Amino acid sequence: MTGRNFRLRRLRGGDAARPQRKRGAQPKVVALGGGMGLSASLTALRRITGDLTAVVTVADDGGSSGRLRDELGVLPPGDLRKALAALCGDDDWGQTWARVIQHRFHSRGDLHEHAVGNLLIVALWEQLGDHVQALDLVGRLLGAHGRVLPMSAVPLELQALVRGHDPLRPDDVDTVRGQATVALTPGEVQSVHLVPQGPPAVPEAVAAVLDADWVVLGPGSWFSSVIPHLLVPELLDALVETKARRVLSLNLAPQPGETDGFSPQRHLEVLGRHAPKLALDVVLADEAAVPDRESLADAAKRLGAAVELAPVAAPDGSPKHDPELLAAAYDRIFRMHGRIGPWR
Numbered sequence: 342m343t344g345r346n347f348r349l350r351r352l353r354g355g356d357a358a359r360p361q362r363k364r365g366a367q368p369k370v371v372a373l374g375g376g377m378g379l380s381a382s383l384t385a386l387r388r389i390t391g392d393l394t395a396v397v398t399v400a401d402d403g404g405s406s407g408r409l410r411d412e413l414g415v416l417p418p419g420d421l422r423k424a425l426a427a428l429c430g431d432d433d434w435g436q437t438w439a440r441v442i443q444h445r446f447h448s449r450g451d452l453h454e455h456a457v458g459n460l461l462i463v464a465l466w467e468q469l470g471d472h473v474q475a476l477d478l479v480g481r482l483l484g485a486h487g488r489v490l491p492m493s494a495v496p497l498e499l500q501a502l503v504r505g506h507d508p509l510r511p512d513d514v515d516t517v518r519g520q521a522t523v524a525l526t527p528g529e530v531q532s533v534h535l536v537p538q539g540p541p542a543v544p545e546a547v548a549a550v551l552d553a554d555w556v557v558l559g560p561g562s563w564f565s566s567v568i569p570h571l572l573v574p575e576l577l578d579a580l581v582e583t584k585a586r587r588v589l590s591l592n593l594a595p596q597p598g599e600t601d602g603f604s605p606q607r608h609l610e611v612l613g614r615h616a617p618k619l620a621l622d623v624v625l626a627d628e629a630a631v632p633d634r635e636s637l638a639d640a641a642k643r644l645g646a647a648v649e650l651a652p653v654a655a656p657d658g659s660p661k662h663d664p665e666l667l668a669a670a671y672d673r674i675f676r677m678h679g680r681i682g683p684w685r
Contacts, residue, residue, distance in 0.1 A: 367389075368390050368392065368554040368675055369392045369549075369552060370390050370553060370554065370556075370557060371393075371549045371555070371585070372386055372393065372395050372396070372557040372558075373395075373556065373570045374395075374398070375401070375420040375567075375569075378559060378561020378562065378566055379423070379424055379427070380424060380427035381427075381560060382557055382662075382667070383424055383428055385665075385668040385670075385671055386668070386671060387428055388664065389672045389675070392487075393428070393486065393488070394488045394549040394553075395487060395488070395489045396492050396543075396549065396550070396570065397420045397421050397489060397492060398566055398569045399420070399491045399496060399497055400499040400535065401420055401520050401521070402519045403519075403521030404454065404521075405419060405445070405454055405455045405456050406418055406420075407521070408455070409455075413467075415463050415496070416472065416494070416495075417496065418463055421476060421489055422442055422459055422462060425442065425479055425483055425489050426439040426458065426483075427439075428480070428486050428487045429484065429485060429486075430484055434484055435483065435484055442461065443457075458479075462475065462476065465478055472494055472543070473490060473543065476489050476490065488549075492543065492546055492570055492573055492576055493541060493542055494543050495540055495541065497535045497569070498519065498535065499519065499520040499533060499534075499564075499565055499569060500516055500517065500518050500533065500535070500536055501517045501530050501531070501533045502516060502517075502530070502531040502533075504529045504531055505527070505528035505529055506527065506528035507528075514531060524562055524565045530599060530600075532614070532615065533564045533565075533569070533572070535573070539573075540573055541573075542573045542575035542576040542579075546576060547575050547576060547578075550576065551582070551584075553583060555586050555675060556583060556585045556586070556587045557671070558570070558587065558590070559591060560590045560591060561592070562596055563612075564600070565599065568611070568612060568615050568616075571612070571615050572615070580619055581618050581619055586622040586623070587621045587623075588621070588622060588623040588624070588671075588674055589609070589621050589646070591605050592608070592630075592660075593627050593630050594660040604632075604633065604636070605630065605640075606637045609624065609637075609640040609644060610640060613644055619644075620644060621646035622645070622678060623646055623647055623649055624641040624644075624648050625653070625674065626648065626649075626651075627653045628652055629654065630654070634648070647678070649673075649677075651666070651669070651670040651673070652666055653667045653670050654666070
């Protein structure tokens with residue numbers, strides 16, 4: 342037995358069967374991603390379960406997060422902050438704190454464009470010396486409806502092989518460094534990897550995946566927010582070995598630069614190339630964003646998944662998920678495809 346597999350068994354509690362969920366209990370859900378895509382998923386999921394954990398990518402190198410990372414050598418806090426804000430309740434307390442931690446300073450000095458939540462998170466990391474403990478403390482302050490964890494405890498650099506990153510050399514494949522640059526490349530991303538390679542996963546994140554009833558991956562920036570979780574070996578092992586069911590939530594539209602021209606099925610093909618051992622149970626897509634349902638169904642089947650189509654887009658026509666509609670879609674999937682339930 343490999344060392345990684347031994348650690349997975351220890352986190353799961355050996356080979357003992359997991360206790361059956363009591364009737365009426367809520368599902369344990371783990372959502373993986375980063376940025377606005379993960380925020381959309383969390384805003385929906387907190388409406389249907391109180392047992393929710395976000396596992397967040399830590400490869401951001403732009404904006405306030407990038408500046409703090411460069412100056413202090415810390416994890417980039419921005420995506421962690423966004424996840425915490427998404428888990429805030431809809432009451433006055435929750436919405437006030439959500440606005441506070443998302444607030445950015447505007448000045449002519451060094452504080453310009455720094456987010457309050459980023460500074461708060463980094464201050465607690467320095468005070469407590471523990472990433473997880475500090476994030477749990479911020480969550481209690483906000484009254485967050487769930488827990489937020491980094492996928493790794495070391496800052497990571499995202500690198501991509503990109504064809505045509507330089508428009509003057511459209512056939513050349515270059516290595517593009519940095520999440521912010523990868524997200525905006527005008528070229529075609531071939532693959533991504535992390536530096537350092539094979540980074541350690543946060544043990545609490547691995548344990549949460551192993552203990553979950555459902556794992557939700559996506560939506561979000563495909564190469565810079567979704568796939569990075571599959572490049573952390575212990576986290577990928579947990580995703581492969583977990584008894585949880587796995588749902589992949591597709592984006593409403595290709596992302597300019599990163600996935601220009603991608604069909605829904607191509608998103609699945611790219612994910613499969615990066616994690617060939619990972620099987621899925623359900624692929625969720627907006628019914629209006631799938632022009633070729635048969636091709637999507639075929640691509641999902643190759644990953645072991647069924648396709649669920651549902652109206653999840655905001656009614657204003659923008660490429661954003663509507664929290665209530667997305668929550669209804671998740672709830673229906675959990676009930677129709679879950680191994681246990683009902684939860685309420």
